[in-house]
Amino acid sequence: MSDSTVAVSGAQAEGAHSGHHEHPPYQRHHFETIEQQMDATSFAMWLFLLTEIMFFGGLFTAYLIYRNWYYPAFVAGSHQLNIFWGTANTAVLITSSFTMAMGVWCAQTRRKGGLVLSLCLTLLLGLVFLGIKSIEYSEKIEKHHVPGFHYSLRSFTDPASDPEIYDQYHDKPLALDMARHTEMYFGLYFAMTGMHALHMIIGCAILGYLIFRAQAGDYTTGHVTFVENFGLYWHFVDIIWIFLFPLLYLISRHG
Amino acid sequence: MSSSTIVSLPDQSTARIPKVNFITKENGLLSWLLTGDHKRIAMLYLASITFFFAIGGALAGLIRLELLTPQSDLMATDTYNKVFTMHGVVMIFLFLVPSVPATLGNFLIPLMIGAKDLALPKINLLSWYLYVAGGILVLYTMAAGGVDTGWTFTTPLSTHYLNTNVLSTGIAIFIAGFSSIFTGLNFIVTIHKMRAPGMTWFRLPLFVWSHYAASILMVLGTPVLAIALVLVILERTMGIGVFDAAKGGDPILFQHLFWFYSHPAVYIMILPGMGVISEVISTFSRKRVFGYTAVAFSSVAIAVFGFFVWEHHMFIMGVSSYSTLVFSLLTMLVAVPSAIKIFNWSFTLYKGSITFETPMLYAFGFMGLFTIGGLTGVFLGTTGTDIHLTETYFIVAHFHFVMVGGMLMAFLSGIHFWWPKMTGRMYPEKISQLAALITFIGFNFTFFPQFILGTLGMPRRYAAYPAEFQVLNVFSTAGATILGVGYLLPILYLTWSLRYGEIAGSNPWQATGLEWQIQSPPLTENFPEIPIVDHDAYDYDWLERKHEREREVTSV
Amino acid sequence: MxxxxxxxxxxxxxxxxxxxxxxxxxxxxxxxxxxxxxxxxxxxxxxxxxxxxxxxxxxxxxxxxxxxxxxxxxxxxxxxxxxSKLTKLTVGAGVFTFLTLIAMTLADYFTRAWGRW
Structure with a gap:
């Protein structure tokens, strides 16, 4: 070990900024270099996504346990979901992930018009997703399939009373005991998709802000971190849906 | 021998606190409330956790007072339930979890690694505001009549059988949890990305290593608690059924999710304390911590193993006996890294030049009490003995030995150790040594009898108990009074020292950490010039050489 | 490219x-x-x-x-x-802990009835 100094002393030369070169305006002053800032913020975003993984992890655990326990109820419950809307929503969300990725690319290559367009498309697709989700939710509300609020077992104990679904799947009536557990399915359905939708709503709100700032040209001068990190968030929400879709909609679609 | 000391203070007649430092930089309440400076945020945290510690302590006092007699005479039994619940909630979520990381960690990590601040100063401030928001909600809960689920929110008690303020407490813990997540996230990013040139991973002080390990637990564990609480809230408000046996749900699932966080949470609480002890033991025995690498990796090992043992909280709750076997074995394994630490600290002491300043006294207290607390944990991790001992006072004694005897001792040790750095002034040595002694004696009087009570079969969480347990309970309550004095003293003399303490100078302990090489209190951005590190942690020879060089410079 | x-x-x-x-x-x-x-x-x-x-x-x-x-x-x-490797490691750590939560919780549920029939 060499014996050179640790260059710290009781000197009071505060603010003696060791400015070895000009900093871009968006560099926070406690970082030494802009690379350090970008590295740090992107790493922080990844760590935040880890917490999100674990947050949804609790829901997935609950889902897996009850799906194993009450498989017939989960099948009957999933038949109540509209596969057309579900698939459409998956496609919408994947496309929005694509436009978001394009937005990041536009920011990186400093294409302001492209960035604003991509972000607007992403926001639009996000809103379409939420719109479709609300159509699906209202179907459940009409059929009294919201747990805890006058939950109705009729579609499960007497499937023929629900011709729309019955014509497709010809479900056998469930015993009352098992039919009651469809409430658990819908409880998890609403908890999981609701939590996902909440993330979408937050994402859309941030997107609005991003569009506003992008319009002002804030992200096309080299400061891409915020757009990139939001992109990570948006793709993460997409991934959650990629798992929710088969788990909730596609349990067993064959007759 | 007891007169020997390493304290070296500047000449008091000429010494002054540096005019420019992070405290004097700006004035006014707003400059504190909107600050991004990690040191100021640490001070905000210190004030707020002390406040909540006082509340939690007062509640503990009420519990011990009630248990002075076998009947429930001081308060009604349901009031007692609320008191011990609030004691647990306040102490765990508002004191123990943030105590060392959010105050000392916040203050010291950037200093120790040679950075100007934490990587995300605004997130750091946000985390304090979330903490305060959570704290205010807990205060609201208390004002609104409290909650009596126990700090564990056990279902179905919390979802179906109680009509107390479960919702507001749940939301409070949810919010406070995010405060902890953001602190942990900030630490991990800072330790990875903000180290000064030359500060390699194996030159980091062990304090930083243990905070790194604890931060991993905060980031990965806390969200699971959050979702567990969200599900409890949904269960209470909408009845979604996941924890409702009547709807086919499993109340034990809640416990899985809850303990998936709350067992690692024990390590979130103790690991930063272990970091403090490493620093203190090394400084006051003038030796590099024995087996530095082993101690560093044992922190990470505790963090990793910490995720594999949660079910030992649930052995008697109807979980599978096969998974019980696995979890019991894994629980034994987690004792290994803890033991590595204790052994290595002991070897560090061996042939060291030990001095007995207050931080060292607390550190000794930690080592003894934590060892007892840890070993009794092995009894509880053993499936057979667990059935007899769990839910009795044995378990109360066990976790108070770890949390109070371990963590609180470490916290006090650290506060005394870095007080000169944080404030620029020394605390009064003699009275603080007395306080350390009082705390140790009071602690043992309070909690040791509870081991015996538990073994004899006194269940926890009841306001009344059979008369034959009274003698030991009186011991315990008397001890709690002594302990109370032990905690009151530091609050008084540390406040006193803010104005009247001796000027500490930059390095009163002759310690090697980077934080000791700058003025106390430090400047707003810590280092006028980012240091270049060329020596390992705890290199006392390096410090000698540095002093020699400085002497040469002055003599020239 | x-x-x-x-x-x-x-x-x-x-x-x-x-x-x-x-x-x-x-x-x-x-x-x-x-x-x-x-x-x-x-x-x-x-x-x-x-x-x-x-x-x-x-x-x-x-x-x-x-x-x-x-x-x-x-x-x-x-x-x-x-x-960077760090990002890859972070993703890996997340997936690992996620699987730990699920696998070890399910380990209880799948073995609860063993030996009880």
């Missing part, structure tokens, strides 16, 4: 441009288009597979396809393929 921009100030340390090649890999739009198409195809595939009668393999296939899709999103949309 990508836009003309980022080759201009390559590897000149301390330049203040955001486009440091060693630091920030710009994924070309072509990759995004391919990835997006793959994701849509796999979505169709998983819906189609769910209508087949495959017994226990129905959920296996559904989850497998979901994992493939998620991996593709993580690697390309989220740039992990081009990111």
């Amino acid at each position: 990508s836009a003309p921009h980022e080759h201009q100030h390559q590897h000149t340390k301390d330049n203040d441009d955001a486009t440091h090649d060693d630091h920030l890999h710009i994924v070309p739009p072509r990759t995004y288009i391919i990835v997006g198409t793959i994701l849509l195809i796999f979505t169709a595939l998983t819906v189609w597979a769910s209508y087949l009668e495959l017994g226990v393999f129905n959920p296996v296939i559904a989850l497998f396809i979901a994992c493939v899709k998620a991996t593709v999103v993580v690697l390309f949309f989220m740039h992990v393929k081009y990111s």
